[in-house]
Amino acid sequence: MARTRLIDPKGWIFLAALAAICVIVPLLNLGFPPGSALHLPTYLVSLFGKYLAFALLALALDLVWGFCGILSLGHGAFFALGGYAMGMYLMRQIGSRGVYGNPILPDFMVFLNYKDLPWYWLGFDHFAFAALMVLAVPGLLGFVFGWLAFRSRVTGVYLSIITQALTYALMLAFFRNDMGLGGNNGLTDFKDLLGFNVQAQGFRVSIFVATGVALAIGYLIARFMTVSAYGKILIAVRDAESRTRFLGYRPEHFKTLAFTISAMMAGVAGALYVPQVGIINPGEFAPTNSIEAVIWVAVGGRGTLVGAALGAVVVNYAKTVLTGVMPDAWLFALGALFVVVTLFLPRGIVGTAMEKFGGRRAAATLPPEPEIPPQLAEEGQGS
């Protein structure tokens, strides 16, 4: 097979669209005074920024689900951990401006009668350290978890269930006040990041653009990983793990690396998400959130990267609109989306388009669509 280009046509479209958004949104927000018909309110900038952060999470999920067949129902955990790392930095930046005016301890610690800062909070007053932790904490968890699970050849449904148990356990842990991370209130009331006020319009626009850039970089990394020789083996592992093993590769190594990088990307997404919404709490660990992220990928198209990002934006936009207009209808719509996409659009929006217009070459990288009549179910693929 010929070498696949790093950026294919749909990648160019994606990057161009992303660049356009990163120019137009700030322009509409900063370039036109409030009241002008073309003015984009700052809250919408943050909302779009939130979508982009979700898109990065979806991208991370697609890397493992679309390209090595690991359906993680716990990616929300990595997202939330990255968010907490950022939240801890933001908490330390509040300094003595908190309600209790304690220069060292965040408000909730004063409230809970902490005397000293717990050891794991040390260093979070430096942005560089916090940024490192945004990558390191989810990455380490992803590495350890992936290494254990893949080495023991836990696959398919079992893996999905234990990833779900992982995020559930973390949620319970973070809900505890003794955890020293704000209990069920989480971390909030942020003041500034790198000296910029997080409420200010300029900051909101900057972090929006930063999220867009992170998404582009994330896309390029994921794309690089999947078109390289490494990516070919990853796809081989996804489609026939045992056969790849018999050919002499170690599937667990490939899977662990992909899982770790994916976890780090999810962590970055969480870190960019938190300053834009202004709060991080244990609810982000809820298993439902992780499953919702899976549907973003499924809607957009599993194994297409661009589709995952698109799916995240489309589904979340629909969520914003629907919960505003008819709050009761949203869960019906989301539930129906899950059913309809799995039954009638198994390759998602982008995957279906690639199949139609992209020719055989493009479709070859997509996950196989099992065409097994129910009568032969037990002879089907294991995953």
Added chain:
Amino acid sequence: MTRFLALLLLLIAAPACAQAPSPYEKFASDNYSDIDAGVAGLAASGDPRAGDILAALSDGRLFYRPADKTLFIKQGPALSDARTGAPAPADDGLKLVRANTRIRRAIEAAQGQLNLASPNAGRRREAADAVFKARDVAALPALDAALARETDASVKRTLTEARAAVLLVKPGTSEGDRLSAIPPIQARGDGDAMGALRGLSADPSEAVRAAAAKGIAAIETKLALLNAAQNVWYGVSLGSVLLLAAIGLAITFGVMGVINMAHGEMVMLGAYTTFLVQELIRAKAPGLFGWSLAISIPCAFVVAGAVGVLIERFIIRFLYGRPLETLLATFGVSLALQQTVRSIFGPTNREVGAPAFMSGAFDLFGLSVTLGRMWIVAFSIAVFFGLMFVLRKTSFGLKTRAVTQNRRMAAAMGIRTPYVDAMTFGLGSGIAGIAGVALSQIDNVSPNLGQSYIIDSFLVVVFGGVGSLWGTLVAALTLGVANKLAEPYFGAVLAKIGMLVFIILFIQKRPRGLFALKGRAVES
């Protein structure tokens, strides 16, 4: 003191001469001493109406007719004869039996002691227990009298314990009496007994102190054992809940291999069916309320089972062999079901009542066992063996096993495999609905009910070994007991987290669970 002497005399005299001058006449007087004696006499008489009369006296509703000294109780405008309770005609010549502080105090003491002389053994034991806890020296004469009279062995034991406890606090008890009072208290062996013995730590006698310390140590050992047993029981109780929640999944996931994320919602549907059935019974036939749960069980099975069959026919059958897609589709179904129930019944908790036979608790060798929990344990075991029976001994179960083991061969033998698929899925869902009936008794019936069980259920099935019903049983009980034994040391949340982490690590070691199926079928 005279009061107690009088009381003592009367108590001793009462059984001997039942026809002695009635205490009732004492009330027909202006003299507080007479009334006091009447109260004491009444307390000793054990008359079932004594309680009413004392209450009337205390409230200022007790009257007497000076002419023949008959007593009357006034209840609103109505008058009744105090001794017989029969209604009496109005009478203008009645005089109020007065009560002052001294009398009221006597009434209080008498009411406590009345129960010691109650004809009902349970009441007597309660009264003796109350004395034990209060260690009221004043009750000693009444205790002695009651002891002399008592025939019921268990009440007698309680009375002896109470008497011993009182003796220990009574000033002037001889050393020998104090020593001999310790064994019965030690034999009682609960927290109150320990309290009674702890009171001896400053006893002047070396021997008494040593005996008390030994007694305390013995009680502590016993309590620790009891505590462990209690925790095991709580664990079994939690395990039975896990079993109920997971057992339907053991069919749909374990036997059929369908990742049914809507399983929790089947449980929720069962709980809401119970709610509806109870509402219907309340409205139409309140007399049947005791049977409401029994009626709900088949209803819940049918409702959840029917929904399960629909899900299988319209969604899952297109997704066999694609477990991850099934997972997503059924998760969508679960969201839609939750929202449907929320739209119909509202987001708040619904009240599901407990029939009389499920409320209350009993004491088993010092273990307190709530009846509701006991029924749930029994119920989950019954459901488990019922399901076992269906799968092992019926023609339908045979077909189910045939289809899951080798679909093509089963089809070749003439089994309608799609029909069996739908029915098996319906069975698993129906069982989940039945679980909902039981869980409605211990959990909030809200649209989110199912979500709190779904992760646990999956973990139980995976831990036990997919496809093994026995594995599910063992896993549910193990996890329940381990969780409850860990809880006192780590707290509920940490124990739960520890359980989750344990299962995550366990699956690394044994990816197919405790009771893994062996053979080639596993590799497919």
